[in-house]
Amino acid sequence: MARGENGAVRVALLGCGTVGTEVVRLITDQAADLTARVGTPVELVGVAVRRPHRHPWLTENFPHLVTTDAGALVARDDVDVVVEVIGGIEPVRGWLLEALKAGKSVVTANKALLAEDGPALAEAADASGADLYYEAAVAGAIPLLRPLRESLAGDRITRVAGIVNGTSNFILSAMASDGTSYADALEEATRLGYAEADPSADVDGYDAASKAAILATLAFHTRITASDVHREGMRGVSSADVAAARRLGCTIKLLAICERVTDERPDGTAAASVSARVYPAMVPDAHPLARVDGAFNAVFVEAEAAGQLMFYGQGAGGAPTASAVLGDLVAVARNRVGGGRGPRESAYASLPVRPIGDVPTRYHVDLEVADREGVLAAIAGEFARQGVSIAAVRQTGGVNGSVDRSDGSGLSPARLTVVTHSAREAALSATVAALADLDHVIGVVGVLRVEGLGRAVSALGMGE
Amino acid sequence: MARGENGAVRVALLGCGTVGTEVVRLITDQAADLTARVGTPVELVGVAVRRPHRHPWLTENFPHLVTTDAGALVARDDVDVVVEVIGGIEPVRGWLLEALKAGKSVVTANKALLAEDGPALAEAADASGADLYYEAAVAGAIPLLRPLRESLAGDRITRVAGIVNGTSNFILSAMASDGTSYADALEEATRLGYAEADPSADVDGYDAASKAAILATLAFHTRITASDVHREGMRGVSSADVAAARRLGCTIKLLAICERVTDERPDGTAAASVSARVYPAMVPDAHPLARVDGAFNAVFVEAEAAGQLMFYGQGAGGAPTASAVLGDLVAVARNRVGGGRGPRESAYASLPVRPIGDVPTRYHVDLEVADREGVLAAIAGEFARQGVSIAAVRQTGGVNGSVDRSDGSGLSPARLTVVTHSAREAALSATVAALADLDHVIGVVGVLRVEGLGRAVSALGMGE
Structure with a gap:
């Protein structure tokens, strides 16, 4: 719980791309507000980037913060919180595990790492009493993980389903609105910066599957990894499929679906299991998900007492994702100041995964x-x-x-x-x-x- | 932080109507889950009701828990958390203040009390280090307050607007769908149990104004009470108004709108103020709020970095409201176990209220x-x-x-x-x-x- 001399919570930022830049901007522009909300200043003490020359805004405005040695930054004694917006499994995994083991709280947007090795991170956090927050890893700015792991913690969630990948939704929206082919829609998405040069994570459903694993883990108190998620991408969706959907009064969406399924056993008892899957599917036009266009995300949550809830907003982009990161940063900083902890991993249910x-x-x-x-x-x-x-x-x-x-x-x-x-x-x-x-x-x-x-x-x- | 001999978090429940009954049911039916999620049992040690004979289910199943003396129940040494679902200002205010002063955490659904005297409750909580949670006070099961005070704590919220009163929305939906008069729609709402014998709180906008005060307080870090909210009810909405709205391509909804307004001063600086208001208004049919029918609630939140978010779900009813109460109960119980605290009151901004x-x-x-x-x-x-x-x-x-x-x-x-x-x-x-x-x-x-x-x-x- 050591903090800076002025009581500041000292933050190391790993990565400074689209999201990281907005994180730096929000921390510095909102310094007075953050101080008032946390009860003490939130101070950026270092930003690790691989190639500083690619970050002119950062190196011009904050030359004293820039380092190329992320490992050394994480290990510094004067770091209380590590915020990670680099993405990918390695070498990030090692840095975050080191931080957590040293009792430093971690805020990350890294869906791939969480979906592959979330339990290791959670165990490291539990062992040292550090916080691990990752609201930005799923559905960008939409507050979704905190509702699942806190607001609905006294209810039984039965389903979490929705559109959690904006790039594939942009492509499907374009195909549906003007009959564009998949190839042309992908090209447009790439031109506009929605799709990466290698679009596989988005169009093959890897990104959505990682998010489904995170959602299912929280919703069903069961460790679900990306490999537990049945995954089908959307490359195979043709203009003919889009037209067939329209004839049926439907729209094709790439869905992530996490369900708690209960079967009656022959002896009358019930056996619960978890299904987590990602695939393109027809959705009736009357369903609100059918109307979620472009790069937006929307997620439906069903729980036994709460009934059905819907969350909608921007699922990606620098500023929206940074908003989610900052919300987590304020939470872990408040915990540093107040001596509390955020919710730990809750995986007691250990439900089996239902085969597709x-x-x-x-x-x-x-x-x-x-x-x-x-x-x-x-x-x-x-x-x-x-x-x-x-x-x-x-x-x-x-x-x-x-x-x-x-x-x-x-x-x-x-x-x-x-x-x-x-x-x-x-x-x-x-x-x-x-x-x-x-x-x-x-x-x-x-x-x-x-x-x-x-x-x-x-x-x-x-x-x- | 004293707890029961088995480490249990001991809960006193005040009130056992529609919501309270579901709270009792969820605590007892989900005992094993709650124990796993909190890390220790959550035990109901007393339920205060004014007229036990009106609660046959409670008195038959839990005779040992029932008391008519709420004050004495709150004062008991073996109570860690007080859950209040009675409603109204007096005599509840005194009980909750006593509980908080004694360091007992409070979970309440009492929008009227919070909107009138929330700061007094917050101060009592801060003084003793107890938690004050009230997710159920606004929009029933929809996780809305936690996102506002935690998820968006690192962003600047500029607007919170939506449908937060299901009864008036039911009446307006009926008027819009089949030309029913206000009087007939109100009668139907009363017959179905959506409206009370005295519908004033719903149709005159008092309920929505209380909720607007709570939302504006959290969103803008400023104490806003019900008396700061401009309030117009919906009794004056006629079938002719509904028809006029339709001709314009609009639907009439009773809206609660909380905005952060910024004016340029002559010297170039900016002056921010808060507008909180409740009134019936025409909403374009293309806007998702126009399609929120019946007793559902929906709220849009706009923040500078997050952009626009929407939350949708059941805004009232026993089980949905109890779900929100239980989420809060798990949070305060976890804090009891872990030694932490939820977010305190944040009213540092103290923005002026803009006259209507x-x-x-x-x-x-x-x-x-x-x-x-x-x-x-x-x-x-x-x-x-x-x-x-x-x-x-x-x-x-x-x-x-x-x-x-x-x-x-x-x-x-x-x-x-x-x-x-x-x-x-x-x-x-x-x-x-x-x-x-x-x-x-x-x-x-x-x-x-x-x-x-x-x-x-x-x-x-x-x-x-």
């Missing part, structure tokens, strides 16, 4: 089929054989339809769209494999999940 | 006018004289219109609707008074504010 094969959802299956008698019966039979119940079927093209092509086989192809009732992923996959082998089926054009997302939809007059 | 006359908004003014030459010029002149800029005018009825009546004066009346640009309330009031005196004006039929609510609307393609 056992997770039920509705599906939209697009088939190209031969337009001849018996095709529907054959296909419906295949669904029935796997125990997948069909909610709706629609045929377009063929003799009376609009598809105008032929493969020379003498059969005119038609398009058959099937929407299922809730089915387990394993059963649906088996159905799709069997359909592909049917004589009547020319090809399985697309398979997408349809997520009703529970009560919000019911409230809007649509059953799940 | 100086608050600019847009207005919708409905006039019945004589349909003769020069009427528009005369009316427009009156607006110009008071410096109120007109954004749009629409005339219906009269010679070419649809109003089919005459007052025998030889003049056929017409309806003139004026929407202004942003104007100060004082200027608008003076305009309305002057208009009423004009020969051409038969009557001022309705005056309602139009709230664009800032960036959310801009984002949706509508200027403020």
Whole structure:
């Protein structure tokens, strides 16, 4: 609990990119406010960057703070709190573990590290009594982790689901609004700075999966890592999928879904498990998530007593993310002054992870089929054989339809769209494999999940 | 920091109505979870109710806990935390002050008491080092106060605005959806249990004003009491107003609006002040608040770095409110165990309250006018004289219109609707008074504010 001579809480900042720059700006511009809110000054004592020449604003205005040796900065005796906005696993992990072991509190926005090795950080914090805060790691400025781990700490959370990656949402919004192709929308996102040169973290769902792991860990008091999260990216979403969604009255979103699932055991007791998954899915247009456009994030939380809650705001960007970092910084600084501690890791429930094969959802299956008698019966039979119940079927093209092509086989192809009732992923996959082998089926054009997302939809007059 | 022999945190509950019953249920049903989350058991040691015979569930299941002497319960040595869900100022104020002075932490849902005398409670808590938490006082289950006083503690909040009274929103939703009159909608709300026998707290805006005071206090680090909040109820909203709003593409909502307003002084420095107000206003249908129906609450928060955030959920009801109470209970119990404290009162900014006359908004003014030459010029002149800029005018009825009546004066009346640009309330009031005196004006039929609510609307393609 040592602090500076004037009682200041002394902060080391690791990284000074878009977010770090805003952190420096907020700490310095709001010095008087922060002092009043914390009860003592909050003082920046060092900023570690790899290549100082890339940070002219920092090196001009705060030359005395700049260092290239992050490890040495973390180890300094006059550092009370380490704020990390570099990202990535190594070498950051070592620095944060060192800081926590030395009793220094850590504020980090590092979703990848938390999702891979959060328990090690939490244990180091618990061992020394230091604080570990990371509101900025999920959904940028939106206060989401503090509500989950504090406001809802007396309730049972059953679901956390939403849009937590702004880049993929920007791309999907562009595809939905003007029929842009995935490639063109990605190019636009890159041009505007939303997507990185290598967009994999965003479009392949790694970023969202890390966030899902963090959310599920907090919501269900169970350690969930990124590798526990079923992950499907959005590269495969085509303009045809977007159009098919629109015909259904839906919009495709890349969703992160964390659920507490309870099964009745044969003996009447209940077995709970956790499902955490990320994939593109159709969302009914009537659901508020369907209207979350561009780089915004929105997350629904359901709890037994609280019912359904929604949180909405900017999920990324320098200033919004810095706002979340500063909120955490004020909290850990207040704890330094008051001698308290933030909530520790809560992982007592240790629920098992449910395999994706056992997770039920509705599906939209697009088939190209031969337009001849018996095709529907054959296909419906295949669904029935796997125990997948069909909610709706629609045929377009063929003799009376609009598809105008032929493969020379003498059969005119038609398009058959099937929407299922809730089915387990394993059963649906088996159905799709069997359909592909049917004589009547020319090809399985697309398979997408349809997520009703529970009560919000019911409230809007649509059953799940 | 004394606790029970098993280390339990011992809780006294004051009140056991709809919310209290759910609090008892959650504490008992979730005992194992709460123990794991707090690190020690949370034990209910007494429940004070005025008339035990009205609480058969409580007296049958927990006869040993029931007492009619709340004061004695609060004073017991074996009470660590007092949870209050009775409501009202007296006699609750005395009990809570006694508890805090004795170092017992308080969790309360009492918006009226907090809005009237929050500083006295905060001072008592600070003096003894006890915690004072009240998430349930505003917007039921929605985590809103914790985000304001913790998550955004490193940012500058500029606005908190939304729907914080479910009863009035239920009535307004019913009026908007099927043209129900205010009286019929109120009757329905009473029948369903949303409105009390005396609906004044809800429909006259007292409840929303208390909540606005609490929100403004936290958001702007300034003591704001209910008497600082400009309050207009919704009894005066007619079916004609609802129809007029619809013609404008708007919906009428009872809003609580808290803003930090900054004026440039002549010498170039800036003077900040706080505006807190409650009134019915037209909200553009494109704004998410227009779609918040029934008993739900939704609140927008704007901060300089975070941008715009939205929180949505159930604003009332036993279980949702109890969820918020339990979240606070876990927090104060953790603090008991860990030796820490929640955030203290933060009122260092002490900003002045801006009089309602100086608050600019847009207005919708409905006039019945004589349909003769020069009427528009005369009316427009009156607006110009008071410096109120007109954004749009629409005339219906009269010679070419649809109003089919005459007052025998030889003049056929017409309806003139004026929407202004942003104007100060004082200027608008003076305009309305002057208009009423004009020969051409038969009557001022309705005056309602139009709230664009800032960036959310801009984002949706509508200027403020």
